[in-house]
Amino acid sequence: MTAFNDFAIARAVHVFSVLIWIGGVAFVTLVLLPACREMAAPREQLELFERLEHRFAPIARWTVLLAGLSGLWLTWRLGVWERFTDPLGWWWMHGMVGVWTLFALMLYVLEPFVLPRVFARLAERDPVGMMARIQRLHRVLLGASLAVVLGAVAGSHGGWMF
Numbered sequence: 199m200t201a202f203n204d205f206a207i208a209r210a211v212h213v214f215s216v217l218i219w220i221g222g223v224a225f226v227t228l229v230l231l232p233a234c235r236e237m238a239a240p241r242e243q244l245e246l247f248e249r250l251e252h253r254f255a256p257i258a259r260w261t262v263l264l265a266g267l268s269g270l271w272l273t274w275r276l277g278v279w280e281r282f283t284d285p286l287g288w289w290w291m292h293g294m295v296g297v298w299t300l301f302a303l304m305l306y307v308l309e310p311f312v313l314p315r316v317f318a319r320l321a322e323r324d325p326v327g328m329m330a331r332i333q334r335l336h337r338v339l340l341g342a343s344l345a346v347v348l349g350a351v352a353g354s355h356g357g358w359m360f
Contacts, residue, residue, distance in 0.1 A: 204271075204275065205272070205275055205276075208268045208271045208272050208275065209268075209272060211264055211268040212264075212265060212268035212269055212272060214264075215261040215262070215264040215265035215268060216261075216265050216347065218257065218261045219258055219261035219262055219265060219301070220340075220343045220344070220347060222254050222257060222258055222261075223258075223336065223339060223340050223343060224340055224344075225254075226251060226254065226336060227333070227336040227337055227339075227340045228340075230247065230250060230251065231247065231329070231332065231333045231336060232333075234246045234247040234250070234329070235329055235333070240325040240326045240329075241321075241325050243325060243326075243329045244317060244318075244321045244325060244328060244329060244332075247329070247332070248317075255305065255309065258301070258305055259305050259306065262298065262301050262302055262305055263302075265298060266298050266302065269294060269295075269298070289349060290346060290349035290350045290352075290353040290354075291350075291353070293342075293345070293346035293349055293350065294346055294350050296346075297339075297342055297343050297346050300339065300342075301339075317332075
């Protein structure tokens with residue numbers, strides 16, 4: 199094999215990025231948040247969560263960026279822009295862009311600039327309720343992410359054509 203296969207590399211980068219990113223969201227949602235809520239006193243739960251989750255944030259930022267860039271490259275390289283208008287395939291293409299946009303907004307704008315102040319203020323009033331909100335938000339984001347991953351894998355292989 200002597201040819202450079204940009205498509206294979208882009209697809210591998212895309213799958214790798216989504217695996218690390220959504221796998222990390224699953225870990226935070228299903229393991230880290232419940233452990234923080236069980237192990238720490240109510241007033242210390244948010245601090246513990248933020249201290250531990252802070253280590254994953256740079257990884258999430260890089261993998262979300264790589265997933266977005268590789269997804270854009272794959273859409274351009276394959277010339278599949280029409281999938282965004284296809285009535286049978288629209289939902290998973292829009293789903294990928296929608297989930298990516300939510301996480302990009304969260305990781306690049308809300309987490310660094312907005313959420314620390316909001317979380318601190320809400321946790322001061324109701325620390326248990328604040329952690330419950332964070333856990334619910336993570337569950338919703340994980341559920342949406344997994345649905346889109348399933349739809350995108352099946353859809354990109356013709357599995358959603360009826």
